[in-house]
Amino acid sequence: MYEVTLIPGDGIGPEITESTRQVIEATGINIKWHMVNAGLNVYENTGVLVPNDLYESLSKNKVALKGPITTPIGSGFRSINVMLRKKYDLYANIRPVKYISGIHSPYKNVDLVIFRENTEGLYAGIEEKINDEQYKSIKIITKKASTRIIHSAFKYASDHNKEKVTVVHKANILKLSDGLFLNTAREISKEYPNIKLEEVIVDNMCMQLVINPSRFEVIVTMNLYGDILSDLCAGLVGGLGVVPGANMGDHMAIFEAVHGSAPDIAGKNIANPTALILSGSMMLDYLGEKEKAKSIVNAVNTVIGNGQWITADLGGTATTKEYTNAIIDLIK
Numbered sequence: 001m002y003e004v005t006l007i008p009g010d011g012i013g014p015e016i017t018e019s020t021r022q023v024i025e026a027t028g029i030n031i032k033w034h035m036v037n038a039g040l041n042v043y044e045n046t047g048v049l050v051p052n053d054l055y056e057s058l059s060k061n062k063v064a065l066k067g068p069i070t071t072p073i074g075s076g077f078r079s080i081n082v083m084l085r086k087k088y089d090l091y092a093n094i095r096p097v098k099y100i101s102g103i104h105s106p107y108k109n110v111d112l113v114i115f116r117e118n119t120e121g122l123y124a125g126i127e128e129k130i131n132d133e134q135y136k137s138i139k140i141i142t143k144k145a146s147t148r149i150i151h152s153a154f155k156y157a158s159d160h161n162k163e164k165v166t167v168v169h170k171a172n173i174l175k176l177s178d179g180l181f182l183n184t185a186r187e188i189s190k191e192y193p194n195i196k197l198e199e200v201i202v203d204n205m206c207m208q209l210v211i212n213p214s215r216f217e218v219i220v221t222m223n224l225y226g227d228i229l230s231d232l233c234a235g236l237v238g239g240l241g242v243v244p245g246a247n248m249g250d251h252m253a254i255f256e257a258v259h260g261s262a263p264d265i266a267g268k269n270i271a272n273p274t275a276l277i278l279s280g281s282m283m284l285d286y287l288g289e290k291e292k293a294k295s296i297v298n299a300v301n302t303v304i305g306n307g308q309w310i311t312a313d314l315g316g317t318a319t320t321k322e323y324t325n326a327i328i329d330l331i332k
């Protein structure tokens with residue numbers, strides 16, 4: 001039996017985590033869920049953002065499925081998502097972006113994986129007031145963090161027979177910090193002679209992705225660029241509702257969708273749970289349950305391909321629950 005921490009989160013989080021839990025259980029896997037919440041909902045009810053129970057559960061289970069958590073904009077508390085990634089050193093944010101047949105999109109051949117550095121960059125959260133009209137933010141890039149995310153990307157490319165890793169940077173302007181990241185990629189690429197290193201400046205990368213995304217296989221980049229490129233890539237394959245993700249460290253993994261808490265559609269039973277369901281499939285794969293992981297992907301592909309039970313973001317009329325049930329029926 002596996003023990004997994006389940007964090008429902010805010011906004012659409014409780015709806016899509018419930019869908020995902022049901023889909024995972026339909027595979028027949030034996031999981032004991034430790035449900036512990038954190039975030040805005042919890043804060044409003046208890047005055048605590050992250051209860052100790054959550055830290056205890058994560059430290060014990062070392063695997064979690066997490067719904068999105070709301071972060072106030074401009075003021076208020078700092079992101080709990082970022083805090084968890086840093087606290088548990090979940091340095092690799094891995095986001096596979098793959099076109100699912102049936103989704104309306106001009107791009108039918110997208111199949112790439114983004115490796116986003118997850119612990120530093122501008123997300124180090126070092127901001128300072130100089131005076132009322134001047135503030136500064138500091139971007140931290142270290143050799144250690146750059147090395148391990150770039151290694152992860154190359155190892156993935158090597159394990160999956162990919163020919164190329166694309167490093168995305170702005171080292172023409174940020175010569176020292178982005179320069180370090182780029183030079184580290186050049187060094188590490190020498191350990192993988194069969195994999196080509198491609199270097200692309202981030203602004204050009206946005207254009208290249210829109211013109212011809214199918215030419216990319218594995219993308220490795222710093223924290224903020226990875227965040228922005230992930231949403232861009234999600235837009236290529238049908239939107240945020242379909243792109244999963246994993247926050248991986250050496251000793252813990254938290255699986256969550258790329259998207260946020262979508263407060264505009266929360267509580268309406270219309271959110272698309274696909275991104276979190278596919279994150280759940282990544283989790284089963286991580287746990288070594290390859291067949292069960294694949295059965296989820298196959299069911300998602302079939303239901304979306306069929307088109308009868310798809311949610312509004314993909315042009316359908318099905319509710320979150322109807323879509324979830326269609327997947328569960330296929331798995332069973």
Ligand code: NAD
Nearest residue numbers: 068069070071081240241259260261262264265271272313
């Ligand atoms: P968002 O991803 O929540 O939503 C952007 C748009 O995409 C919205 O129109 C939303 O309705 C739509 N959308 C997102 N997920 C969807 C789904 N599953 N099905 C259908 N439509 C979906 O981004 P935002 O509005 O910028 O952020 C809202 C909150 O989420 C903010 O507080 C932000 O900080 C937080 N956030 C959390 C995480 C996380 O927990 N990892 C990630 C990103 C944003």
